[in-house]
Amino acid sequence: MFSAVSAFSAFVFVTACGKKGPPLPPLVKLPVPPADLAAERRGNTVDLQFTVPSTNTDGTRPANVARVDVYAVTQPATLTPLTDDQVLKLGTKVASLPVKSPRDPDLTAEPDDPDEEVEPPEGPGLDQGAVARVAEPLTRAMLTPVEVPKDAKRAKGMAPADDSLRPLLPPPDVTLSRTYVGLGVSTRGRHGPLSTRIAVPLVPPPPPPSAATIAYDESAITLTWTPAGGPSSPKTEPDVLPATPIGAARSTMAYNVYDVSAPQSEKLTKAPIAETRLVDPRLVWGEKRCYVVHAAEMVGGATIESDAPPAVCETLTDTFPPPAPKSLNAVGSEGAINLIWEPNAEKDLAGYIVLRAIAPSDTLDPITPAPIPDPSFKDAVQVGLRFVYAVQAVDKAGNLSPMSNRVEESAR
Numbered sequence: 001m002f003s004a005v006s007a008f009s010a011f012v013f014v015t016a017c018g019k020k021g022p023p024l025p026p027l028v029k030l031p032v033p034p035a036d037l038a039a040e041r042r043g044n045t046v047d048l049q050f051t052v053p054s055t056n057t058d059g060t061r062p063a064n065v066a067r068v069d070v071y072a073v074t075q076p077a078t079l080t081p082l083t084d085d086q087v088l089k090l091g092t093k094v095a096s097l098p099v100k101s102p103r104d105p106d107l108t109a110e111p112d113d114p115d116e117e118v119e120p121p122e123g124p125g126l127d128q129g130a131v132a133r134v135a136e137p138l139t140r141a142m143l144t145p146v147e148v149p150k151d152a153k154r155a156k157g158m159a160p161a162d163d164s165l166r167p168l169l170p171p172p173d174v175t176l177s178r179t180y181v182g183l184g185v186s187t188r189g190r191h192g193p194l195s196t197r198i199a200v201p202l203v204p205p206p207p208p209p210s211a212a213t214i215a216y217d218e219s220a221i222t223l224t225w226t227p228a229g230g231p232s233s234p235k236t237e238p239d240v241l242p243a244t245p246i247g248a249a250r251s252t253m254a255y256n257v258y259d260v261s262a263p264q265s266e267k268l269t270k271a272p273i274a275e276t277r278l279v280d281p282r283l284v285w286g287e288k289r290c291y292v293v294h295a296a297e298m299v300g301g302a303t304i305e306s307d308a309p310p311a312v313c314e315t316l317t318d319t320f321p322p323p324a325p326k327s328l329n330a331v332g333s334e335g336a337i338n339l340i341w342e343p344n345a346e347k348d349l350a351g352y353i354v355l356r357a358i359a360p361s362d363t364l365d366p367i368t369p370a371p372i373p374d375p376s377f378k379d380a381v382q383v384g385l386r387f388v389y390a391v392q393a394v395d396k397a398g399n400l401s402p403m404s405n406r407v408e409e410s411a412r
Contacts, residue, residue, distance in 0.1 A: 046135065219281070258294070335411050
């Protein structure tokens with residue numbers, strides 16, 4: 001009896017412990033912030049770049065992201081930064097970029113799962129993990145900073161309406177900044193955490209330098225230009241931004257150089273350089289190279305670049321002959337003369353042309369119909385005659401070197 005009651009009590013206890021409660025809400029997956037947000041200002045345009053989210057905040061993938069939004073807000077540089085909620089309510093949406101989304105946001109792979117278990121996102125838009133670019137032209141309207149409404153309750157539930165933005169004109173000695181931030185938005189319209197913020201000072205850009213001039217030799221391309229603001233600098237339109245305020249400390253003028261030969265430009269200077277000259281060692285014959293040079297100043301820790309002068313382009317043509325081969329020697333043998341010389345070291349060397357004449361003639365004619373690759377040659381000749389020889393190097397563009405030293409010899 002005791003054991004039966006005990007068993008029944010245990011059954012009731014276990015059953016009570018296993019009773020299900022109300023169902024838990026499903027875990028909402030949100031994308032991580034866009035990574036590596038960077039801003040570069042050239043003239044009156046701000047170029048933004050970031051990496052599209054590819055994971056969720058819990059580390060699973062693919063990211064539950066349908067688009068990436070970019071916001072900007074103007075404030076005095078010395079003002080306390082806005083909260084994330086205030087940026088979204090008071091800021092301007094600069095861009096909204098669609099992103100390929102997962103078919104089912106709940107079908108995700110854990111961080112340690114192999115890549116083949118990740119169901120690829122689908123649909124139009126950017127690939128997850130891709131580098132995205134956004135450009136915002138600066139206008140005078142952006143010089144009006146926003147002020148947080150004094151009514152805290154209204155600010156908490158405020159809709160982004162025009163009457164909620166009250167202009168605040170800063171004193172003339174205060175620098176304004178345009179702050180940018182990005183965030184991923186899920187397939188159900190919920191936004192993930194905000195990215196790091198990037199502030200760009202709203203001050204006039206430096207004047208541009210002159211267009212560069214291009215010169216090159218067999219080893220490198222050399223660009224030179226005159227300083228920014230000089231008499232040969234291109235004339236620019238009046239700036240949309242006000243004169244530089246007293247509080248904006250500006251650095252000494254420097255320069256950034258870009259290769260704009262391809263649709264996506266390549267920055268050749270890791271940091272702005274003070275010199276008005278740059279050597280580009282990336283020499284490839286037959287390629288067309290185009291360059292632009294921007295003047296650059298540091299303002300409040302940010303680099304502000306000038307507008308670009310017109311690009312200068314040059315097709316790299318090899319018109320440079322190799323040097324003459326050195327140390328030509330001739331050794332007579334039975335029915336032949338053996339020639340040997342020091343090899344040339346040029347990377348574009350095609351070979352050598354051997355020239356010969358019966359001594360003492362000064363006019364030598366080539367005896368090899370095509371360039372020979374090796375720095376040696378055996379010439380079968382008539383015994384009893386004395387011959388004079390020289391060698392020329394030729395490159396792949398057909399440029400001939402001067403003649404080597406001359407040697408005379410006869411066969412035995």
